[in-house]
Every structure is written in C-alpha cells, then in structure tokens.
Amino acid sequence: MSLLGRSLRLHLRGHSVRLASRIIPTSTSTSLRAAKYARSYSTPVTLDPMTGEATSLPDIQPGRLQIIRDENPIPPPPSRTLKFGHTFTDHMLTIPWNAIEGWGAPKIEPYGPFQLEPSSTVLHYAQTIFEGMKAYRDETGKVTLFRPDMNMKRMNNSAQRISLPTFDGEACLELIKELVRIDKHWIPKEPGHSLYIRPTLIGTQKYIGVAPPTEALLFVICSPVGPYYPEGFKPIALYGTTEYIRAAPGGTGAFKLGVNYAPGVMPQKKAAKLGYAQNLWLHGPEHYLTEVGTMNMFVVVRKEDGTHELVTPPLDGMILPGVTRDSVLTLARDHISGKKKLEHLPDNLVVSERPITMTEIKEASHSGRLIEMFGAGTAAVISPVDRIGYLGEDINIPVGQDGMGPVSRPIWKELVGRQMGSIESDWSVVV
C-alpha cells in the first residue's frame, strides 16, 4: 500500500479529523462536462470589514454547480409499470457541507450509490430530514413545481430542529429546477402522473458522538410516479390507535424528520392485520385526532345550524405543517371569502383549525352529522376515509359514489387543476 493510501486509511478510521466530505458518489463510465449552468450568484460569505476575513460560512451557491452527465442514460419504463418510489431518474443532485467550509460545490451527476463510513452519524442517530415535492408536465411540455418555496422553508425548519445545517432555500430550489430540467423526459405525460422529488439531508460525520454533525450531505433524487388511485378514489379504513403515538408535545411531530417515520411502521403492520389500511394517530386521554398514517387529516361535520365545518387539528407542535394541508385550508377560505368561488363547494362552509376528539367524531356519526373525513398529503393529495375502528367498534363515515365527499370533491378538483397547470395560479412555479 502506498504512503498516500495508508494516510487515507488512517484518515478513514478517524485518527485524524479532516472535515472535507468523504462522500464520493460512484460515477463510473461518466465524463466531466464543463458546467454550463452559470447563473451568477454572489457568494454569501460575509467578510469582516476590518480584516477581510470570512465571518460566516458559504451558503449553497448555484453558480458553483458542476454537471456530470450520465453518458448511458436509460429509457424511462412504461408509465403503467411505475410503483411509488421504486424507479429513479438518470441524475441526482448532491451538495456537501462541513462545519469548516460550509456548503460546498453542488453537483448534478448520474444516479448511483454513496460511499458512507460505517460510523456516519445518520446510520446511528437518525440525523436525517427530507421533503416530498412533485413536478408536473402539461400537454405543451411545460414543467411546473407546486409551491416549492414551502418545502424549502420547512426543510430549513427541520434542519434547525435536528441540528443539521440550514441553507438558502431559493438557491437550493434553483438547483432542484436544474435537475428537473435535465431529467424532464422522465416525467410521465399521462394524466395524474408526476415526478416525485425527494430532497434529503443527512449527517455524515465519521465519528459516533451524539452531537451536531461536523459533516452533512444534501441530496435530491427523483422518481416518476403514477396516480395514487389509478382506478378512481378508494376510501380507506383507519385504526384509531391508542397504544402508540406518532408525536407528543415537546417532540418532533411538527418537523419532517426521518425519526417520525420508522416508529410508525410496526403500528401500521398491526393495523393492517386488523383489516385497517392506516393508523389514525390519537393523542392524550381525550383521544384527540392528530394525523392519518403519514398524512394530515380533515373532518367535515354539520353543525346545529346546518353549516358545514371543515375541521383540521391546529399546528400545536404535534402536527406536520403540510403543503397539501395548507392548500386545502387556503382554497376553502378563498371560497368563503369570495376570493375564488369553487363550483359545487357548499356556501355555508366554515373552516376550523381546532382540536377534535374521538368522542365528537362518534357523536357526529351517531347523529348523522359526520359528513366526510379525508387525509391530505403530497403523495395521495386527497385520501377519503370510510371507516374508523375505535375501541372495538367501527364508526362508518359517509362517502359518495365516486369515493369522495361534498367538500373534498370540489377542493380536490381545484387543487389537482392547479398542480397540473390546467388551472392557473401562482402556486404553480415554472421550472
């Protein structure tokens, strides 16, 4: 072994602490192309006016992007064969970070494995956050993202909660757009299809202390996906879960952290064994409704005066501030205020972000005032619910013949129209 190799190995074992990222995505049979992407961004380093020295670390700089094209791109598979998150496009975006140099040069390169040290903190202490976004392609070939600024903002909130480095969301979004442009032929053209975009940020520090990581890696991968309900809406049954929790006050439920997901898998399996599709996560002795599986949750009840009340739990620290959640609320409120009326959406509608208990759901069901219930999230958009198993009995929830309800139906139509670009709105951002 050469002296260099030996020193590298010494380093790899952590004998010396070098902070530059050692994550080297494998990229065989590729060539380096001169980066053509050169929008000028000023480097965000702040210089000390007296000494001229840097006083803050570099942020993400799109101008430093290096593009390494996949020289052997593969043809996207037929859209009908797509399974959620199983297929990935030709390229990925990677941006390394370390505590000494800040954010390094972004790279768009062929999709491929990372080399990760066994001591990487993400593998031990779950230092990971992610986002879920979608890109759509309309008949004219125009590609759009849906409210991507919200994802960038939330990702920074998540990073802060878990002591991962924060970053300039706009700069990151520019790079994501470039990635989508390069792989845009991967976005299926069929209606209801899209490109699912997964930005992820992991701690890659190479020694196993529980601390803010000294190294991190932001990466973005893309997966073409079909519609969640290819054969029309199929309402799901929920298991009102009292034995396990998704979140608690003072915990991490309001952030999109990896840690909120793995612990839900076992309860979901248990719910499935009992014949329910997902967990309805309940909180406290009052059994407050919080979320559904990995989605936000809405209920519509008819009040004494005949008003339709669209209820969702408030952002009290246990609820993920979902982009779809916010969109549903905004569409409903714009309808009520008259800013934009939605056809067929009841006029006697009120919107409430308030706690709601299983007792109230049961009572509304028994008295015929429970109108509908649905989950809301990026993957499924709207997911109607027709049944809740709760403390040994089943509560049935009305659904229309199309699987939807009087509030979710017009809202879903408007939402999907805005996402796909058939209805114009400033939520749709051209790539």
Next chain:
Amino acid sequence: MSLLGRSLRLHLRGHSVRLASRIIPTSTSTSLRAAKYARSYSTPVTLDPMTGEATSLPDIQPGRLQIIRDENPIPPPPSRTLKFGHTFTDHMLTIPWNAIEGWGAPKIEPYGPFQLEPSSTVLHYAQTIFEGMKAYRDETGKVTLFRPDMNMKRMNNSAQRISLPTFDGEACLELIKELVRIDKHWIPKEPGHSLYIRPTLIGTQKYIGVAPPTEALLFVICSPVGPYYPEGFKPIALYGTTEYIRAAPGGTGAFKLGVNYAPGVMPQKKAAKLGYAQNLWLHGPEHYLTEVGTMNMFVVVRKEDGTHELVTPPLDGMILPGVTRDSVLTLARDHISGKKKLEHLPDNLVVSERPITMTEIKEASHSGRLIEMFGAGTAAVISPVDRIGYLGEDINIPVGQDGMGPVSRPIWKELVGRQMGSIESDWSVVV
C-alpha cells in the same frame, strides 16, 4: 457500457426488484482467507415435514462466517490520544439480511465504507437501531465482555419495535466475540480503558416506501476508548428540560433506536449555552424525572426514618432498560439481601423503582435529605450530578471530595471491578 453493466444499472435504479443485498463494503488491497472459524451450527431453517421446503428463513449462522483479513493493518494510536468514537479498529463484522433469503453469510472484513443507495430507507426514515458494549483486557491479556447477553436481547426488542429483522442473539454474540478476538490488540491495556463495540442494524431497502424493509444490514464496528473521567470524577450540571421531551407514553423511549438520539442534540446545545452539561428530561405536568442526556438516572434521598432510598424511574415504556441501570440495581439489592455485601455501602438502604418528581427533588434538597444523584450508562458507567437548573433556579446536590456520593462510590467500585475482571462474577464473559 456492456449489456451486463446496463442491466446492473437498470437494477440499481430499482426497475427490477432484486432482494439480494447490494451493500458491498469496499475492501481494496485485501485477500480472501479461508474461513478458519468453523464452529458447527445447524442451520436454523425449519423444513416442512411433507414437502421438505423451508418454512422459515435462515437465522444468523456463525458457521458461514467468512474472514477477510486486513493485509495492511495499522498500529493502534497511543491510548492517551483516544477520543470517544473517533478511532476504529482494523476489522468490522457485517451480516446482510433480506426478506426472501433471511440472514446471509456473516463476514469479518477490513473496516471501510459501505456503498449505500440514495434511496436506502435508513437515510430517509431512520430505520436504525444500535447497541453499546465494552470489551476489557486484564493484565494477563484475558479479554472479557460485560453482560453481552443483555445487549443482544435488547437489540432484538429494538428490532421488533421498528420492524427490522430479529435474529439469534447467541449466534450474533459468537461472531462479535470472533471480531474482538481478531482485533484484541486494539484494546488499550491502561486502567479504565476498553474497546467500545457498536452493533448497528439498518434498513437498506432501495425504494422509498414507508414499510418494513425488504433488506437490512447488521454491522459491528469497534473503537478503543479511554476512561470517561481521565482525571477523576467531574460532576455535571443538568438543565431540567421542560420544553423538549426525550420520550412519551406510546413512543420509543424504551428501545435503543436511532430515532431517540438525533432529536436530543438541539436541546443539548441549548442546555450547554445556558451552562449545563446535559438535559435532565422531565415528563408531564408533574415534571417526572426520566433520563439524563443519554443515560439512565438515579437519586438517593434520606427518608424520615434515616433510611437511604436509591430511586430510579420504573421501566414504564419511557425508560431505556440500561445494562448499567440493571447492574446498579442488582448490586444494591444483593447488598441489601446479603447475597454480596459491598464495603462502605450504607446498610440502611432501600431500592425503589418508582416515579419521582422535581417537586420531591426540590423538597429533599431544601430539607437536606437529597444525598446524591447520578447518571448510569455504558460510556461513562457512573456520572455524578452536582446541580440542576430548574425553572430559573439552581438546585445544588451534594458530592464528596472525590466527586461521588456514599451510594454511588461503593457501587461504582464493585461495578468497574466486575467489568475489568478484577472482581470475579458471571457478568464477565470471556471472549
């Protein structure tokens, strides 16, 4: 690109689902040695008596171990330069698993990076569990582990909680012992030093669905460590944390999952800014004491009748069943029962696994009945506490001149004696 290469790339992107593990630890400049380790283990596959077909998947089989020696081992660094978890030994143990073939052939191979797909579920959903164990080497060169059966049992409990595959703990322990034997020259001989062993199990499924993973990897890495308090005990100050939680009922606090660690980093940073070393995690409006940083917690109070009460929170689902916690309790109870008297440990001692609130701590402190408080864990063994910051005031806790208290001192002495092998016990297992 050859046809084979192309098909591999197609596979890598998840177009086809192949379940055999694709985690290939890099091992350049190594040679394959015939596995000499051949303790005969029967394969744990159950065969159907009628058809002869396998009805359960293979468990971990030490007999299948393959050893690939590091041909360029590096010399362990001087013990005085060691930092916790910064340095790793020549070899690591890896055991792949997949949902179709069960546990595959274990490998001891040179320490080196894994190739992990960007879509690996551990990077997105925090599918990771781990253990912390220590190996000790006495003056005669004898190497021992401390109560390793407890780690294997707990790791299986953790796996179950997070839908990772479970395994034969005894078989896994045999393999860990072999790894320690191969790298035993890495265990520092100096008093208080040991080899920290980190078994880890991660979900490596290559598509981003939130589900029980179809692929996983168990790996074990080892790091030589010095004593936690090289210059004698240094009591720590705790920040009584009411804004953030470590665990909640129905959550994962009783399991050693990665998800319990990353969310604690930011609160720890906040505590440090306020001048406290660690968080004292409190629970509920009553402010029950639960754990200290990443350690279990003990308090000693003098009761009205003069009895010393050693209190630790009960295993109610929020408390990690720590090996050191159990050892402290057992030593105290054996002293009380007369099974093994510990010199200088008070005779009027009682042991209570019961909830204890900050109100009780404050009252005991004010009335002079608070005798001592300490954290207990594998890394630090015993960690005395001299102060708690709570709701704006500091509660002082007595410590002896050596930094310890009348209960922790004799228990620590016995515990460390048993760990190092200077005091004989069946807790010490020869490697």
